[in-house]
Amino acid sequence: HADQMEKARIGVLRLSSSAPVFIAQDKGYFRDAGLEVELKFFDAAQPVAVATTTGDVDVGITAFTAGLYNLAGKGTLKIIAGMSRDRPGYPLIGYFASNKAYEAGLKTPKDLAGKRIAITQVGSSFHYSLGLLADKYGFKLSDMKLVPLQSMSNMAAALKGETVDAALLPVSAARKLMDDGEVKHLGWVGDETPWQVSGVFAGPKTLADKELVTRLLSALQRAEREYHDVVLATVKDGHAAIDDKTKPLLAIIGKYTNLPVEQVAGNCAYIDPQGRLDVKNVDDQIKWLQAQGFADKGYDAEAIIAKDYVKAD
Amino acid sequence: MDLIADHISHRFGTLDVLDDVSFTVAAGEVVAIVGPSGCGKSTLLSILGGLLQPCAGQASLRGAPPSESLNPLTFVFQDFALLPWSTVAENVEFPLLHSRLSAQERRAAVDDALRRTHLSDFRAAYPKQLSGGMRQRAGIARALAVRPALLLMDEPLSALDSQTRELLLEDFVRLLAEGSMGAIYVTHNLEEAVRLADRIVVLSRRPGRVRDVVSVPVPRGERGALAAREHLLPLQNELWHLIRAEAIDAEREVQHA
């Protein structure tokens, strides 16, 4: 395909939930599909969506946030595929309590009602997860006192310093705190409230290039299938096996996420082998965000999904 | 070249400042303008020099200015108006920069002006380094360098201490005797007026009107002698009595801002 190599820039975070992207890049699946892909790394979900809007990247792969939906609602980008999901058995994001709050009786996710809980930003995926939790246990979101702290590390510090009762943290960030006994684990979001966490999206210019999008999605799916069949299949108790078959893939993920293989193995996001998107859940997310006032009114999942490309559940 | 103040009136907003002022300054004549504070002397001089447009009447010139004059009506300012960022020589050269003179002629004009004001040794000094007297000398050198037909001087000595004032007054007498240059000399100081002027225009309190025009009886060249000074003291005294009441009124005025 060398004669028709097309260039594409993909915006991602260095998180294991983007594992297929790293695999496709590292094992040359993009190249095989005639794409010369440049990965652009970001430190938060929000800028990925903005960069897709402004054309700094052609395709973005990251978690769904209110900001992303609002951009999509204004027609500057559309979702073209699903990526990771929170699902039982795949620990990704956890509820964690400070030691003091734990002593005082915060033992399960249900007890989070009435507590001070750190999140990154309002309208973030953490915020939404808590909304789902509130719905599940029948209390109001406003019963919890949410403290936006902008970054994971601020949240970790606040939890350690016991200035908040609880926080949602990715397992990669929480592992060390847990092992050191500085925070207490309450449960996993995937176990409590499964949902579609992240996806693939592109701006109008990219969407118009059908050839490019199709090739990109097929290369991604090839990687997703491999990741699913090789790695996810071995997951037991939230841990993937480290053996001759999984090791090369885990090493690739570790390389891009700057994590040792052991940690990667304990931190495997569930990803649909066919890159499907839970459209119903996306619509629920939008409705919820609109109800909270974080998303502008007047659009639904239909309006922001590129139907030509998306495979619905 | 005569300068004619032709029924000049002026007001700032609602404040009547000048009311129908007329007089003529003949070529080479030195006319002093005296009057109480705030009577419009500076306003009048600005109008005569073309820096302000009067509300009524006009300033006009009759006869051609001397051909060598680069700026027939040239001001000397009370506060010297030297560019503080330029040396004495640069200040004197400043009005010549855009003139028709060649660089060499310009240099010659600057040198000549500095020499006549005894500033040759100070050409490289900045204004802040100089005493007030030397600064005003630089202002005068700058005025002389453009070879004026008529000097418009607005209280040129009032910012100086008495001794410096006396020294510069002696210089003015000398400079005004040298050429054919005339002058309008605005001042509060009756002694200066009496020692420098051919005629003295006395303005009334605001709105300024011409109250009187007085000729000084001793010719300008002969006023250096002590006897002449004693002779002029009564004239000065009489002028003082003419304006004293108005000076008191002017002084006791309160500004409501």
Added chain:
Amino acid sequence: MDLIADHISHRFGTLDVLDDVSFTVAAGEVVAIVGPSGCGKSTLLSILGGLLQPCAGQASLRGAPPSESLNPLTFVFQDFALLPWSTVAENVEFPLLHSRLSAQERRAAVDDALRRTHLSDFRAAYPKQLSGGMRQRAGIARALAVRPALLLMDEPLSALDSQTRELLLEDFVRLLAEGSMGAIYVTHNLEEAVRLADRIVVLSRRPGRVRDVVSVPVPRGERGALAAREHLLPLQNELWHLIRAEAIDAEREVQHA
């Protein structure tokens, strides 16, 4: 109460300003200090009034000050030194606030001082509303209010225009004639010195030394008449010739900063 300048010398850093200055001002006497610019007149006055410590020698007092005097040595400043945020009356009252006077006595003192300086109608005015002359009158009223034994005046008229200066000079003559108050009057202006002082101390150029002490031949009370003025003109002239050369040198000094 006599004030004695007792072999006073002073230097600022490496600059010798005063060199062994001695003289005495008797109670009730008016002494003028004249000298070229920068010769240390202001420095000397500051030392005499206790605002500056001399490097050598000292200022001292002999005899008790009048018992009613609240501030025997009282300054009148060249730039008036009025508090711009206070009215005329408040300015005059300012030095009385911490005095032993009761509120009523204070009010009486202020009223009296304002009356003597013809400021009664201006008690509520702020300095910025007043002409320079009225401001200096307020400065004088403030000085009078503390009933000084000796006024220390540093060129009190030099910031004023000639006509205002003449008017205030007339007031000084009157005020100094009224009581038993003495004065040291620093000035550049020989006419002022000759008209106001009993004796004139002439300082040399920097470092200031006492060059001469001259008595004015006409008694203070008789100097108003035109004849007396004509009689004093030669004295003034002679003083001028005494310091003229030094005045020229002082003027031509360049500051290297």
Added chain:
Amino acid sequence: MLDRADVTESPAGDATEVARPVRFRGAGFTPATSRHAGWLALAAALAVWQAAGSLAPVNPLFLPTPVAIARALYQLAISGVLWQHVSVSLLRISAGWALGTASGIVVGFAIGLSRIARSIGISFVSALFPIPKIAVLPLLILWLGIGEAPKVATIALGVFFSTTISVYSGVDAVPRNLIRMAQSFDVPFATIVRRVIWPGALPSILAGFRITASVALMLVVSAEMIGAETGIGTFVLQAGNLMQTDQLMAGIVILSAFGLAVGKLISLLEARLLHWR
């Protein structure tokens, strides 16, 4: 004995020669504002902006129209959210500003009056002043927790340094002759400070308020980035995060209005306290 000259003038020179007016050369260099034109220009700019947004194909995401912003503002106002945000921020600003100003005035006066305080104070102030306060925020959070304290402290810190500088500059700028005057009347130290130095430094202190007000406004936005739920800064940051640009612009308009209002207030204060100028 006055020798009257002929007032009705018969000047030398040929009287039949025509007189020509002196040429006017004093034009220009006096630009005055006309309030009128300013408002007109603002209105025109808004109109063009609105037209660009509603006619041309400018995505309102990139530049919401004035009408959209006004609508967002209106909805904020009637829902009461606006007042909540504004009042919370106002409280933080007031507390921080008051704290910073009070301590700044004390330290500024000390530096202005005492030789020891000056030597020490000036080196500390000049070393710490240039540090962007936003960089210190993490430390403040570490020291003071994530409640109101670090937010107020951030504002106070920013205000403190500016105030200190303007106060001691103000004290330095009090005319020495006024102090000498007071000394010449044996006025006691405390009275000199209260009745000469304080009013003399006031113009500079008030000018400093103008700066510190804008510093406080800027820092409240930074401070509310972390752990705040309400506040106009939070609101603006949230709108930015959520890409709700009309809300963002509404927030910016509020901040601008607030800045203008404070500026006006200080002008009034100046007119009142400095009427003697």
Added chain:
Amino acid sequence: MLDRADVTESPAGDATEVARPVRFRGAGFTPATSRHAGWLALAAALAVWQAAGSLAPVNPLFLPTPVAIARALYQLAISGVLWQHVSVSLLRISAGWALGTASGIVVGFAIGLSRIARSIGISFVSALFPIPKIAVLPLLILWLGIGEAPKVATIALGVFFSTTISVYSGVDAVPRNLIRMAQSFDVPFATIVRRVIWPGALPSILAGFRITASVALMLVVSAEMIGAETGIGTFVLQAGNLMQTDQLMAGIVILSAFGLAVGKLISLLEARLLHWR
């Protein structure tokens, strides 16, 4: 004919009475800095700080000791990371500052010289000046992408408004008598602007530089919050996020040093360009 008085004085009054010196009352109110004391105080403060950190049980997380900070700085320096961060930020600051200053000078002069520009300009500047630039950052990112452009633009914007204000204040402050003087010699407009107004406004413009330098320093930290990988602001924010307080303090020290250096530079510039003052 001078009537010499007796110079050796025999004053009236009882000469046997003892003379007492005039009491000195001019003390105080002349606080001078002694550089010495400043450095000493800084050194003392550092010593106390170090002692507190290493002796008393102050957790170094809360307040890293000076030695720890110095160590962090040293390691940053030898690893070359420091220069990378500093140079990237410096580039952003220079670009933004130059852009903002150039446009600010142009607009400031226009406002100072032209009646129309003044009427329009002043209302815009006063409406936009108080807006915290950090609030506008999301918009700038939307407009300009997430590369260098919005960072430079943020700095330029902050610098622009301050510069504009200081420039037109400077033009306004040029003594009118100098302009009248030039007009009285028929000096052409352009020459007046170049040789009278420009040098006359320069002191105020340079004083403005002092402010804009600190504005630029502050804004680079804010601007680097978003989408930057290197830069001293990024470094500080990251250290703050990771609670590496020694690194954070090292970054703060660098910012402070940078601010002091720029201040010094402007002082030199002033000494050179304004030697005539």
